[in-house]
Amino acid sequence: MGKLRTLTRRTFLIGSAAIAGGVAFGTYLVKRSIPNPLLDDLQDGEAAITPYIKIAPDGITLITPRADMGQGAYSIQALLIAEELDIDPATTTITPGAPDPAYYNAAVLAEGVPFPAYDRSTMAETARAFMSIPAKLFEVQITGGSSTVPDSYDKLRTAGAVARETLKEAAARKLGVARADISTKNGQVVLPDGTVIPYTDLAADAAQLDPVTEVELKPATAWTRLGKPQQRLDMVAKCTGTETYGIDLNVEGMVYATVRANPGIGGGIARLNSDAARTTAGVQQVLPITSAVAVIADNTWSAFQGANALDITWGPAPFPENSDRMFEALEAALGDDDAFDHRQRDDGNIDAALERGAEIDVTYRVPYLPHAPMEPMNALVHLTKDACDIWVGTQIPLFIRKKAASMTGLDEEQVHVHVQPMGGSFGHRLEMTHVEQAIEIAIEMRGTPVKLVWSREEDMTHDYPRPAAVARGRGRTDLGHVISMDLSVAQSAMTPSWMHRLTGMTLPGPDATITTGSWDQPFAIPNYRVTGYRAPDMVPISSWRSVGASSNGFFHDCLLDELIHAAGADPLAERIRLCMDDTSRKVLEAVGDMCGWDGPDLGYNHGRGVGFCMSFGVPCAQVVDVTQTEEGIRLDRVYVAVDVGDVLDPVNLEAQITGGVLFGLGHAMNCELTYADHAPEQDNFYANSGLRLYQVPEVKVKALTNGTRIRGIGEPGVPPAAPALANAIFAATRQRIRELPLNRHTDFV
Missing domain, CATH: 3.30.365.10 (Aldehyde oxidase/xanthine dehydrogenase, molybdopterin binding domain)
Incomplete structure (x- = not known):
């Protein structure tokens, strides 16, 4: 009925x-x-x-x-x-x-x-x-x-x-x-x-x-x-190639613009000499705007060339100057009572359980990560006396409408946001800095449509990245079972950082994203605690595909795998035994059936690792098979089982899961955003390389339908990929890697 x-x-x-x-x-x-x-x-x-x-x-x-x-x-x-x-x-x-x-x-x-x-x-x-x-x-x-x-x-x-x-x-x-x-x-x-x-x-x-x-x-x-x-x-x-994205739009009489802003976001401009830019062919105007310089030209290439000719001395950024200092701040916050943010999981008595000392006591690290969508940030704005039209690919159109109204003095009803198809986002288009810049230019050129496009380098270095984080994991085992697990995570607060940019307000209270994907996992470990510590605000940060679970899935599942190994238990069987959610347990059992699980050892230089994370209500289990070759680690196969309730589009579901797995693997292997002199060191795709085609493993997907609620699938394939791969590398080589990207510690072929 x-x-x-x-x-x-x-x-x-x-x-x-x-x-x-x-x-x-x-x-x-x-x-x-x-x-x-x-x-x-x-x-x-x-x-x-x-x-x-x-x-x-x-x-x-x-x-x-x-x-x-x-x-x-x-x-x-x-x-x-x-x-x-x-x-x-x-x-x-x-x-x-x-x-x-x-x-x-x-x-x-x-x-x-x-x-x-x-x-x-x-x-x-x-x-x-x-x-x-x-x-x-x-x-x-x-x-x-x-x-x-x-x-x-x-x-x-x-x-x-x-x-x-x-x-x-x-x-x-x-x-x-x-x-x-x-x-x-x-x-x-x-x-x-x-x-x-x-x-x-x-x-x-x-x-x-x-x-x-x-x-x-x-x-x-x-x-x-x-x-x-x-x-x-x-x-x-x-x-x-006939889809029209925001970057493809053109309207009659428009000008083309780009910007150059301090790569140390928030640092401002100490000195500007725009003489060379103003004489660049095609450049019409150089316009200082809030914390940036805009170059207006008769085509995008000329605007880029003019921006490259700017001579700018940047002001100091309001965060540590390099990655080492940033990780020092994260590590100092870890376990600091003054940095305590929240504890949503505290089962049993972890302190009593660890009185004799932790059998496992390890530290994990994950880096900042850029969103790096294929289509860089862009917006087309036409401001007149009575209206403001904005064409942009965005995930937050009403926030943009409100911001445009406040910047232009128009009523919200006079602002028209025309949402465009997007060439990727991964969370990047939850931001609107580029739209604000385009509106600022349009205010100065009222009546003339302005098309703003960020260069690839501007897009990479002015991203609000996935937070870097550190975690400490401790635990004990007994009689072949995991009995105690204590995970502490430290990172800067993501949600307040994002909301302040959108609304100008600072959200009070804890930031749940610090531990999302760790405290909420369906395992009945007798003594089980997850604690979040709020590190100081540093690089402005934002949501990245799978949000907190993207890093916490790595922390939590790798720690669990280490404890299971210390117990001498089977990695999949012990996860199934500990699992207290029927839907999740069936997902773990299904991935075992798919791969014919018979332990992590596949023979000389071969290994397989299991990873599990429940994110956005979706239990997702993955098994990764790898081979250790003379040149490095080769990815062979990935088996994935998920449960999203009723499957509405099986073709797109498989595509989304497969894409999420490959996205997660590529970033786990190769990607990071590091800082020197307050600026990101990676400014293009060649420095932020995902999986190459020759590295892509065979991916097999199975969707179960035991869940009682319909769920989405765009993100849940990402979190288990990194721990499954790290656990597979351990199975093949006995090397525990506790830091991403993995290529800091091993080679891949």
Whole structure:
């Protein structure tokens, strides 16, 4: 039986925690209707039955507001609507639409509650439901945290079902038949006598009706598109090079700009000589802006050449001058009572358990990491007296709209953010520094469109990277089992750093990302503690694909593997024995079945390692097989098992998991961002190399469906890759590597 959903004509799905939200925020604010933004600009004969579907005589438009960074977000959102609306999404127009509070994301905040994902208690579920309230009230339209599918799953299917039933009602009233006797097929209503009427012919009639809100969603057994192999709707464009990204846009009369800013972010400019830049061919103007210098030219290449000709002395940056000093600060914070931030896992009595001393007492380190998407940061801004239009690939369109309004003095309604497809992000497009720079230039050139593009070097050196972190791991074993595990992690606070840039506000309280991916793992170790220490703010930092789990997955699983080895236990069998979550246990068992697990030793110079991490509610287990050759470590095979609940698009799921695994392996092997004289030393792809094609191992993927909740898959493939590889290297060579990137300690072929 499907679910029943209700909505009013101008609102859509308030959320499931209105009563609890009323206590915290006020009942009126929680229940307040969010207008359907599509109703404002409807033409005669058009119907906007929900904020996600517009039907006109000349076609159907689907609004897919979660941004597409290459992960297939537009396609899956369209499929969710299309399944219930009974249409082929390839015959529709798909657009992210104008940013609007109606498109707030509740799921992205639900991940922040202080309960592990495997905790399905009433208290935990109530806390997750409650997070829809601040998401709505603070207009959190954001793409990230593998939340697109969890947030959209019910919402968009309901939108499709409401539109379907409303179109049937329009046909029923027009022709005098019962709606119950009408069916739908391929974008048409089907009358009892077999006559078909295209949805587009019913648009004007549907526009006159209140939506039919009592709708029944299809059970999974009746799906015709979801759950079946699908070709992503953007596949042809991306394979033929015809997709239009933000960097491809051009408008009449525009100028081209780039910037040069202090690589020590926050350091400012001590001295500027722009004479050579001003005489560079094609350069029109050199314009100092906040903490940077903009070069405006008649093409992007000339702007880059002018920027290269700038003679600038940078001011000192407000953080340690080099990587050694940064890691000293991290290590000093580790275990410092004054740096204590939070402890969300403290089972048993770890201090008593370790009174005799730790059998394992080790330190792990991970570096800063740049996002390094293929498409560098860019934005096109056209500011006039009455409006500001911004074309940009972004994950945070409403934040940009608010910032643009405050910078230009316009009302938010006068700012129009046109979200573009993105050539990658990995979290980089959760930032808007480049948009602010473009707006500053546009203010000085009001009336002239300004296209700002960062050079690759600017993009790499002015990224807000994944935090560097250190961890101390201790533990004991007894009678062949792990009985005690104590993990302490120190890093700078990521969430406050990011939120301050977006809002100017400093968030109080602990930063959960310091230990995310470690405290929330589903293992029942008798004495088990995870502690987060907040190191001083240093390099401004941001979310990176899989956020805290990207480093904590390495810390936690490598420590667990070391303890299991000290116990003389089997790495996979002991993880399964310790696992207290049925869904996660089945994932571990599945990866063992996939690879035919018979221990980590595969013979002379061959080894395999297992890695596990639950992130974004998805348990993911990986086994990596490696060979030690005379030239170095060779990656042979990777086996991956995950559980995301129902699989909505098996083709894209496998692609996302495989991509996440290879992304995680490449960064674990080769990538870091190091600093000298306050500046990043890696400024292009050649210095930040992922896997080469010849290094890519065979990857086998299995998706289980035992989970009780739909989950996203863009990030969970990343965290287990690094520990699985490190554990495999140990199995093959008996070398424990506790620092990333691994190529600091071994070679790869």
